Amino acid sequence: MTEPVATFLSGRPTQQIAAELLGKQLCLQTPTTTLKVRITETEAYLGAIDAGAHAYQNHRTDRNQALWSPAGTIYIYQMRAWCLLNIVTQPADVPECVLIRGVEPVAGLATMQANRPVALTRLTDGPGKLMQALGLDKRLNGQRLNQSDLSLDLAAGWQPAHVSQTARIGIVGKGDWSTAPLRYYVTGNPYVSHVSRRSLDFDHRGWM
DNA sequence: TGTACGATCCGCT
C-alpha cells in the first residue's frame, strides 16, 4: 500500500474514515482497461462492540478473518448471490471496516455496462450491484488496496457538497446498533442505494 | 411507490 493511503487510513475512528471516503476514487486494473469510480455511499462497522458487524464479540470464522488484518486490507464476502466490498480501517487485530455501498462511474463505463447490462441509473447504486459492474468476486478478499488490482487514488477525489447520515441498511433487531447513524452518502447523488428518484440533484449530483 | 418472494453461499443450530 502506498504511503498516502496508509496515512489516510491510520489514526482516526472508522466513522470518520467512512465519511471521508465519500468522493474518493477507486481504480481497478483489468487485463484490458482501467475502471475508475468515485465513492458515493459507505457504512461503518465497529468490530467487536457492534452487534451489526460480522466481527461482533470478536467472532472469527474462515469467511471474515480478513477483518483482523491491518488497515487497507480488502474484505469481500458473499451475501446470497452477490459479493460485497469492505475496506479494513484499523491496525491488525482491530476488526473494524467500511462497507462500500455505492459508487459513481468515472472511467470504463462501457466495460461496467457489459458486466452489468442494466440502465445507467441502476448500474452501481448498491453494494452487490457495484461489484457486478466492476466484475469483482471473492478473489480479492484478504489482498491489500494499492498492492493488488484495486487501488484508492486519493489525489483524484471530489468533494461532496453535503453528506447525509442515517441508520445502516439491513441491520434489523440489533438494538441501538440498528439505528446508529453509521451510514454516510453524498446527498442528492443518484448512485446511492434506497434513495427516492425525486430527491436527486441532477445538476451536480451532490458534488461541490 | 411499495411489498413479497426466490435465487443461492456461508455459518450456525
Place this chain on the structure above:
DNA sequence: GCGGATCGTACAA
C-alpha cells in the same frame, strides 16, 4: 434446516 451488511421480478394501488 434457517437466516443474512442483496437484488430482480411480479403484482397491487
